[in-house]
Structure formats: structure tokens, C-alpha cells
Amino acid sequence: MVNDNFDVVLSVDRTLMTNHHGKEFLGFMTTGPPILVPEKVWMAIAAPKMEVDDIGRPREAPYGLRKIEAALLDAGIKAAVIDPDHLGKHLKNAKVLGIGHHDYFALGPPSSEWWVLTGKEPVNARYFKRFMEKPEIRAAKNNGLKIIVGGPAAWQWLWMPEYFEKWGVDTIIEGEAEKIIVSLVKDALDGKPLPQYVYVGFKDVPLLEEIPLIKNASVNGLVEIMRGCPRGCRFCSVTLRPLRHYTLEMIEKELQVNKSAGLDRCLLHSE
Structure with a gap:
């Protein structure tokens, strides 16, 4: 029997919880508003x-x-990624909801360009707002659920404090979260107070050997092969993180995870 009693649920809206029909670059359609077709058709094509x-x-x-x-999972915490359409059956028991996003409020490129050009809100922002308004999330929050948000677009919450308050977000993590997330979640599970904002700086990022390897398949078989950058450009956040190259063994193990899930393709990602 499958154990479906998770203390931590990880999820995101449909614009990211999709494989874009196996065509990764179709995902860029979710950074714009529907054009010439209804939103449902736009999303059926893109997500x-x-x-x-x-x-x-x-x-x-x-x-x-x-x-x-x-x-x-490596820390022994009962956690799982759950599709947004299936949150209701898990949030009644979960104590923490973790959310990661590339562009929560469509403030980053290319979403911002689409917004300027069309004057319409891109679907990624629309769907994220609907995600946060889901009755099952609101009910769980009222019952004490802790909400932790992060990902590449974590900075956007600092520009949208009204939503932070409205939806009862407990903690924003800006930066690489693998090292800090375990202690934060343990504090949440123990009922301890959580910080509203955590910045993971240069000295706080995980070392190569501290970066966990995925246990379940990633969208379209994406596998990271390095992080950071040695160039030091002041305008780029990537250069604020130290350079780390995955070993061939690490890359192969994650490729095997995706292969075991039946994926016959892969994407190698670097910064």
C-alpha cells in the first residue's frame, strides 16, 4: 500500500507542473497572455x-x-511533489506547503516584455494567483499550514508584499535552498516560529557534495550539470554563487532516475 500521509507537500501551478508535450520550449508560451485563441486552448498547447x-x-x-x-527525503522527512489538481487529498494532513516558481508574478523576462507589448497579464501570473486561491490551500492555511516559497523568482515577493500578507506566506527563501530547507521544515514541523525572509548568500550555498540528487523524474529529463559562474558580473545573480561542476557520476545517476521513469530524452542544464 502506498503511503500518502506526507508532512510536506511540494507543488506549483499548471504553467510549470507540465511537460509541455515533451517540447520544453513550448513552455515559453506560458510567459505570455493568450493570443488569438481562448486561454484554455493556449494552455492545452503550452501546458x-x-x-x-x-x-x-x-x-x-x-x-x-x-x-x-x-x-x-534524505533527511528522513515525509515529503512529496503533488500535482496541483490533487492537493485536496494531501493538505488536510500536511503541515508544510513548499512552492517554487520561475516567475510568480510575471515580473521577469520574457513575461514582462509580453505584458508591456500586449497590456495583458501573462498566464503564468494568472495561474499562480488562482493556485494560491485554491479552496484547499485556503482551508489548510486556516488550519495552521505553513507556506514556504522559493525558486528563481523568490525576489518577486519583495515587490508584492500585499500577496505575502493576503495568502499568509510564512517564509521566502531567496537563493539555493537545498541546505537551509531541512532546518526550516523541521522548525515548522516542531511548531517553532519561522523567519519571514532567508537570503542564501555566497558562503551559505551547498557544497557540491551537499547538493542532493533527484529521487524522481524531472520535467523532460532535465539534469543540472553545473552551478554558478566565475566571471563576477555585478548585474547577474548567477555570479553571486560559487562555481560547482557536477561529477560525471552525479550526472549519470540523475539521468538514470529519469530513464527509470520511462523518459527517453534528456536536457542538460547549466548556468
Whole structure:
């Protein structure tokens, strides 16, 4: 029997919880508003629903969520990535909801350009707002659920404090979260107060050997091969993180995870 009693649920809206029909660059359609077709048609093309198991765990999930899932599982915490359409059956028991996003409020490129050009809100922001307004999330929050947000677009919450308050977000993590997430989640599970904002600086990022390897398949078989940059450009946040190259063994292990899930393709990602 599958254990579906998770203390930590990780999820995100449909614009990211999708494999874009196996064509990664179709995902860029979710950074713009629907053009010439209804929103449902636009989303059916760009972000179809994900294949899930009998308790709502997606076959593939965003790589960042998979990394956080792996860190929590390695620490012995009951955690799982759950499809947004299946949150209701899990949030009644979960104590923490973790969310990661590339562009929460469509403030980053290319979403911001689409917004300027069309004057319309891109679907990624629309769907994220609907995600946060889901009755099951609101009910769980009223019952004490802790909400921790992070990912590449974590900075956007600092520019949208009204939503931080409205939705009862407990903690924003800006930066690489694999090392800090375990202690934060343990504090949440123990009922301890959480910081509203955590910045993971140069000295706080995980060392190569501290970066967990994914346990379940990532969207379209994406696998990270390095992090950081040695150039030191002041305008780029990537250069604020130390350079780390994955070993061939680490890369192969994550490729095997995706292969075991039935994926016959991969994407190698670097910064």
C-alpha cells in the first residue's frame, strides 16, 4: 500500500507542473497572455496536465522541486511533489506547503516584455494567483499550514508584499535552498516560529557534495550539470554563487532516475 500521509507537500501551478508535450520550449508560451485563441486552448498547447499516479504524484516535476524533495527525503522527512489538481487529498494532513516558481508574478523576462507589448497579464501570473486561491490551500492555511516559497523568482515577493500578507506566506527563501530547507521544515514541523525572509548568500550555498540528487523524474529529463559562474558580473545573480561542476557520476545517476521513469530524452542544464 502506498503511503500518502506526507508532512510536506511540494507543488506549483499548471504553467510549470507540465511537460509541455515533451517540447520544453513550448513552455515559453506560458510567459505570455493568450493570443488569438481562448486561454484554455493556449494552455492545452503550452501546458497540458501531467500524468500522475493514483495519489496525485506527477510522473515528471520541475527540477527545482525535485531537488527540494530529495533534500527532505534524505533527511528522513515525509515529503512529496503533488500535482496541483490533487492537493485536496494531501493538505488536510500536511503541515508544510513548499512552492517554487520561475516567475510568480510575471515580473521577469520574457513575461514582462509580453505584458508591456500586449497590456495583458501573462498566464503564468494568472495561474499562480488562482493556485494560491485554491479552496484547499485556503482551508489548510486556516488550519495552521505553513507556506514556504522559493525558486528563481523568490525576489518577486519583495515587490508584492500585499500577496505575502493576503495568502499568509510564512517564509521566502531567496537563493539555493537545498541546505537551509531541512532546518526550516523541521522548525515548522516542531511548531517553532519561522523567519519571514532567508537570503542564501555566497558562503551559505551547498557544497557540491551537499547538493542532493533527484529521487524522481524531472520535467523532460532535465539534469543540472553545473552551478554558478566565475566571471563576477555585478548585474547577474548567477555570479553571486560559487562555481560547482557536477561529477560525471552525479550526472549519470540523475539521468538514470529519469530513464527509470520511462523518459527517453534528456536536457542538460547549466548556468
